[in-house]
Amino acid sequence: MTLHLRSAHERETRLAVLDMNGTTMTDGGAAERAVERALQERGVQGARLDDALVRSRRSAGLDRSELFATIFAGDVGAAHAASRTFSTAYDAMIADGAIRPIPGAEDTVHVLRDHGLKVCLVTGFGRHTQNSILEALGWMGLADLSLCSEDAGRGRPYPDMILTAVLALDVEDVRDVAVVGDTVADITSGRRAGVGAAFGVLTGANTEDELRAAEADAVVPSIVDVPGLLWPVRTTVLS
Secondary structure, eight states: EEEEEEOOOOOOOOOOEEEETTTEOOTTTTHHHHHHHHHTTOHHHHHHHHHHHHHHHHTTOOOOOHHHHHHHOOHHHHHHHHHHHHHHHHHHHHHHTTEEEEETTTHHHHHHHHTTEEEEEOOOOOHHHHHHHHHHHTTTTTEEEEEEEEHHOOOSSSSSSHHHHHHHHHHHGGGGGGEEEESHHHHHHHHHHSSEEEEESSSSSOOOOHHHHTTTEESSGGGHHHHHHOOOEEEOOOO
């Protein structure tokens, strides 16, 4: 006879903070194309453009406005204009169907909530863009809360969005939070917040080695594997 026994955990997870692009949904590279368009319209060309795009890829998971502020250091007007161009271009790509859910992501959110967890979806995009993505996916109301960096004050790798979710959803202890993301920035923000668990997934920007170097507790192929990390099943064979 085979019995499936759930392992006991020192703390019970009460909140899952899930990244969006690369973790629960994908845009097929639309965000990077929108970044390129925003830079080109501000006159960034040649080697400078190539360097900026490399910087963009390395800053996966961070607030796009912070990226433009870095690229256009000292020129606040240019940075703001690039952010607006990015948002307009990306919104058009969303309308054209660029957004797709990671297979099984929506079902996973339902599984988490069915187990009594609260779920917050977080992103480095702005509020309007986040809402556009949620509407495109039919995910308005899927989670208990959605947050972007402007809601919290600072984006990743700062812990602000996680801590804002803890306060907004009345979670008593940040150690009862699990963070899930595809980037080093996701894991770093979780560690800085003091979460109980930070899990990496391989459906987005960073590799397993990069996520583990950022101190991910575990790295799994997809978000669909996260419930198995939270509620592992130990199999005992009895004769």
